[in-house]
Amino acid sequence: NQSNNTSPQSDHHAVVSTFDLFSIGVGPSSSHTVGPMRAAKIFINDLKDHNVLDKVHSLRVDLFGSLALTGEGHGTPEAILMGIEGEAPDTVETGTIQSRVKDIKTNKSIRLDGTHRITFDYDKHMVFNYFKTLPQHPNGLRFCAYDKNVNMVATNEYFSIGGGFVVNEQTQLDHGENVYYKQTTEKNVVAERREQDVAVVSLPFRNAQELLEVCKREKMTIAQVVFENELKWSTPEAIREKLLKIWNTMDDSIRNGVMASPDDYLPGPLKVRRRAPRLYNKLLKGLYGTPMNASNGYHDTRITSSQQLPTSNEQQQVSSQYPLALSFLPKMPRKKFVLPALDYLSVYAIAVNEENACGGRVVTAPTNGAAGTIPAVLKYYLEFISENPERDVMEFLLTTSAIGMLFKRGASISAAEVGCQGEVGVACSMAAAGFTAVMGGTVDQVENAAEIGMEHNLGLTCDPIGGLVQVPCIERNALAAVKAIAAAQLALNGEGDHRVSLDQVIETMRQTGLDMMSKYKETSQGGLAVNVPLC
Structure with missing residues (x-):
């Protein structure tokens, strides 16, 4: 049986607060x-x-x-x-x-x-x-x-x-x-919710098509639409402060993951050793590129809020090419043939999900099992590309939250309902959209990136070994972060026109989840969970 959440009614908009979608919590789920x-x-x-x-x-x-x-x-x-x-x-x-x-x-x-x-x-x-x-x-x-x-x-x-x-x-x-x-507690709830009514927002939308129509009619970016709706519940200053708090918590989870002891094991009978500390140490030894202004140790991208508010129509244009010369190299040890972007994305995502597996503090993005994908992509952007970190954090998180709202209304963000496509798949789609937005993409390109990110996660099962949020969950976040960048680049190099729409892929994801057998939906009764022994 499925909940009403997988069969949304057409009369209700998709808008929830960004801070309902992103919230600070504890791991692992x-x-x-x-x-x-x-x-x-x-x-x-x-x-x-x-x-x-x-x-x-x-x-x-x-x-x-x-x-x-x-x-x-x-x-x-x-x-x-x-x-x-x-x-x-x-x-x-x-x-x-x-x-x-x-x-x-x-x-x-x-x-x-x-x-x-x-x-x-x-x-x-x-x-x-x-x-x-x-x-x-x-x-x-x-x-x-x-x-x-x-x-x-x-x-x-x-x-x-x-x-x-x-x-x-x-x-x-x-x-x-x-x-x-x-x-x-009921006293902390917005009045419309206490009255069992749908919250009234300035710019409602039910699906991606309506979101794009709002953006074009109002001449706004997706982030600006979400920001305008947030004003229903908060002041501009409060919105900025809460967004930066969300990012700083994400950055802390990366820091805690990479700075942990490399000899530590994750909880449970799988005996999985932490990998993020070793991977990060290799990167900082200069084997590959290092983040801007990095020193020996973790490069902190926490942000102390300034008084700067987002400019209404500002669209930052940044080159989409990573500065890496791909020329023929003489024969050398195999480990040298890597792309730094992939390594940083992977280690950031793994760090967060290892913290999550240990019951540490993470941000639901949109879930804990998928908590590493969005922070990894945003961290990479801030380290290697961003010229205005505070503004980019706000643009990125507001854009990603809009995509998360669409999936939450149109399908589900619960692996118990639709498998891992509803968690890591959605996170990949959200991250692809956010990256496209901060790279200066149009709203059509942002929608295209989100669609690509989910299209190639359709059917993804949730089969955690031993019921632990470790295997395959941790690596899966790393792959989703890499896939999100690839999806964004494909969208940025296109014109925004594409054969499959985001709304179509969301509905496809919902139907796929309904058809998926329960043993592949967070029950540990199928897939890797039954084919890989615990010891």
């Missing part, structure tokens, strides 16, 4: 870690709002479908326990999670909202329903709270629909969205 943590916190907040928190004596959590089948490898139980204790994905101290979970299991108790200690026997009260899926969505979970006489005082079901978004029947809008979006 947006749908299996970030979403469940938010769901648990929403449930606890509801208990407080209805004045029953103090009556709760015990709690039971049921996981269904993909959350049950791959939840342990994705850190779902740990995330739920943190949410029950009142933590949020963007603020929880990642380094304390494992010790706190161990304490909960050992003492067989948990603190509701961090204050009210109740009975919680992990082996008894965290229930994995491996062979049952709730009808609304593959990623379902249910909370039941009981008083001291074991009478149920509250219950609710939630569905993690990808990218950290959570819905349930009480807060689900008729077009498959949620009154809360990524908030966990």
